[in-house]
Amino acid sequence: MSVTTYNSPNIEGLAERVSAIRDRVSKAGGESVKLIAVTKTFDATALTSAFAFGCDAVGENYAQELVTKFEQVPEAQRLPVHFIGRLQSNKIRSLVNCVDVWQSVDRLSLIDEIAKRCETVSRVGSAQIMLQVNSTNEPDKGGCEPDDVESLMARALSLGLDVVGLMTVGPTNSDAPETRKAFRSVSRIAHNLGLSELSMGMTGILKLRSKKGQLWCESGLGCLAQGFKSRYLVPFWGRFGN
Numbered sequence: 001m002s003v004t005t006y007n008s009p010n011i012e013g014l015a016e017r018v019s020a021i022r023d024r025v026s027k028a029g030g031e032s033v034k035l036i037a038v039t040k041t042f043d044a045t046a047l048t049s050a051f052a053f054g055c056d057a058v059g060e061n062y063a064q065e066l067v068t069k070f071e072q073v074p075e076a077q078r079l080p081v082h083f084i085g086r087l088q089s090n091k092i093r094s095l096v097n098c099v100d101v102w103q104s105v106d107r108l109s110l111i112d113e114i115a116k117r118c119e120t121v122s123r124v125g126s127a128q129i130m131l132q133v134n135s136t137n138e139p140d141k142g143g144c145e146p147d148d149v150e151s152l153m154a155r156a157l158s159l160g161l162d163v164v165g166l167m168t169v170g171p172t173n174s175d176a177p178e179t180r181k182a183f184r185s186v187s188r189i190a191h192n193l194g195l196s197e198l199s200m201g202m203t204g205i206l207k208l209r210s211k212k213g214q215l216w217c218e219s220g221l222g223c224l225a226q227g228f229k230s231r232y233l234v235p236f237w238g239r240f241g242n
Contacts, residue, residue, distance in 0.1 A: 019054070037050035066083070070098045096120075105131055111161065118161075136169075183200045186200065
């Protein structure tokens with residue numbers, strides 16, 4: 001029987017990097033932006049380090065990996081867990097006690113299964129989801145069609161789930177104008193539906209500037225509309241731009 005091992009994170013200087021990102025986001029007008037440490041492929045040390053260094057949450061992509069690591073983290077050091085990877089219905093049962101925010105929900109079958117499994121552990125009222133939108137029309141990307149968001153949201157709400165916002169991933173080519181166009185469209189949908197949170201981060205170089213009352217994140221990060229509690233996915237292993 002093979003045993004999966006995960007990389008140990010290089011935590012040297014991580015506290016300073018997290019602090020520097022927060023400072024830059026704040027100066028650009030993004031005080032409500034949350035930092036999520038993407039800890040996939042790293043061992044449980046990554047989760048406890050994200051807690052120690054002031055991240056708001058952790059993001060994980062793989063079901064079995066998350067379950068294994070979650071059990072190794074002391075309860076007092078657990079940050080909210082966001083599942084950001086492609087989600088399969090048959091994995092939800094194993095994840096229901098680990099995940100606080102399901103970010104990659106893009107079809108009715110996932111909504112139904114999350115509600116069903118959360119009900120069995122009395123978590124329906126506290127189960128938060130974000131509907132993933134395919135804003136770039138790329139066939140290999142997850143996400144529902146923009147026109148399907150409203151009906152998916154209605155279904156989730158009818159089952160007692162808390163729809164907190166929308167999630168999307170920018171174009172594969174990281175083209176800045178295309179990214180801004182895609183993220184604007186998702187921001188507009190969220191606004192029209194009264195949703196307060198957006199998850200539109202990408203693992204690129206972080207460049208921030210303020211323009212016309214909005215927080216703009218460049219180099220693949222697009223536009224995060226003012227008034228939204230946006231999330232920036234921080235690559236745990238990454239270097240951040242100047």
